[in-house]
Amino acid sequence: xxxxxxxxxxxxxxxxxxxxxxxxxxxxxxxxxxxxxxxxxxxxxxxxxxxxxxxxxxxxxxxxxxxxxxxxxxxxxxxxxxxxxxxxxxxxxxxxxxxxx
Amino acid sequence: xxxxxxxxxxxxxxxxxxxxxxxxxxxxxxxxxxxxxxxxxxxxxxxxxxxxxxxxxxxxxxxxxxxxxxxxxxxxxxxxxxxxxxxxxxxxxxxxxxxxxxxxxxxxxxxxxxxxxxxxxxxxxxxxxxxxxxxxxxxxxxxxxxxxxxxxxxxxxxxxxxxxxxxxxxxxxxxxxxxxxxxxxxxxxxxxx
Numbered sequence: 134x135x136x137x138x139x140x141x142x143x144x145x146x147x148x149x150x151x152x153x154x155x156x157x158x159x160x161x162x163x164x165x166x167x168x169x170x171x172x173x174x175x176x177x178x179x180x181x182x183x184x185x186x187x188x189x190x191x192x193x194x195x196x197x198x199x200x201x202x203x204x205x206x207x208x209x210x211x212x213x214x215x216x217x218x219x220x221x222x223x224x225x226x227x228x229x230x231x232x233x234x
Numbered sequence: 235x236x237x238x239x240x241x242x243x244x245x246x247x248x249x250x251x252x253x254x255x256x257x258x259x260x261x262x263x264x265x266x267x268x269x270x271x272x273x274x275x276x277x278x279x280x281x282x283x284x285x286x287x288x289x290x291x292x293x294x295x296x297x298x299x300x301x302x303x304x305x306x307x308x309x310x311x312x313x314x315x316x317x318x319x320x321x322x323x324x325x326x327x328x329x330x331x332x333x334x335x336x337x338x339x340x341x342x343x344x345x346x347x348x349x350x351x352x353x354x355x356x357x358x359x360x361x362x363x364x365x366x367x368x369x370x371x372x373x374x375x376x377x378x379x380x381x382x383x384x385x386x387x388x389x390x391x392x393x394x395x396x397x398x399x400x401x402x403x404x405x406x407x408x409x410x411x412x413x414x415x416x417x418x419x420x421x422x423x424x425x426x427x
Contacts, residue, residue: 134291134292134293134294134382134385134386135287135288135291135292135293135385135386135389136287136291136389137284137287137288137291137389137392137393140280140283140284140287141284141392143280143283144277144280144281144283144284147275147276147277147280148276148277151275151276153276179403180399180403181399182364184311184313184398184399184400184401184402184403185311185312185313185402187236187402187403187405189236189405192236192237202237202238202239202243203239203273205237206237206239206240206272206273207276209400209403209404210276210277210400212399212403213395213396213399213400213403214396216364216395216399217392217395217396217399218392219364220360220361220364220365220391220392220395221388221391221392221395223360223364223365223366224356224360224365224366224371224388224391225385225388227365227366227367227368227370227371228368228371228381228384228385228388230367230368230371231368231369231371231372231375232371232375232381
């Protein structure tokens with residue numbers, strides 16, 4: 134069987150705890166899709182829930198709020214990985230529950 | 235690409251590699267490659283390990299099956315670049331394009347085995363609703379899918395629930411079929427590392 138458990142941990146630790154242009158708090162908030170203020174809140178929420186609806190204007194608004202492109206890059210990556218982690222954890226918990234009985 | 239740094243903010247080594255690709259293939263470097271090569275210590279390097287393990291690590295699923303899962307999850311997420319890229323890889327791996335297009339068009343009637351069909355439907359619900367429950371998993375197990383196969387399918391799903399979001403958020407350009415054919419050949423021979 135393939136095992137992404139360790140590799141997934143490394144990715145999450147890197148984006149949340151390693152060096153970056155965005156602060157650790159901002160990256161964690163994007164990962165959790167929680168505790169952000171506009172315009173970042175809208176952009177991050179779209180990445181997490183419906184990334185195909187992200188627009189040029191969403192990214193332009195984040196830039197206009199004073200964020201650099203590197204900060205926006207990091208926060209979008211954190212938002213995408215955070216949502217995928219939540220989905221993966223939910224599915225693995227469901228599998229655990231289904232096979233326990 | 236919505237961020238200029240992802241188009242031309244790469245280091246010298248990556249820029250040389252892009253120039254070589256253009257020179258030898260006659261085609262521009264696809265945005266998926268530009269993304270993983272941008273500050274690879276932050277995202278591309280660690281994430282490539284996840285994707286390679288999910289798509290090419292040991293598994294009871296064939297490479298074609300896993301590429302089909304990637305295309306199918308991408309279809310649910312509505313990510314055109316990844317649908318086309320991974321349909322091309324799945325078609326090449328199976329040696330059967332009909333199976334891939336039939337599955338993407340209607341998973342219920344597609345000419346695939348029941349374990350794969352049930353697994354794809356569970357992955358679709360997970361991508362669409364963000365969660366699945368124990369009953370959803372029981373349906374997949376009852377179709378003859380092993381627990382290990384489900385875990386392997388979830389690994390593929392994780393990789394593409396990340397990649398699809400980034401492809402859409404950063405607005406990957408969607409090239410023509412020749413580029414995806416060349417990409418499929420590369421991904422089958424070299425994997426994702």
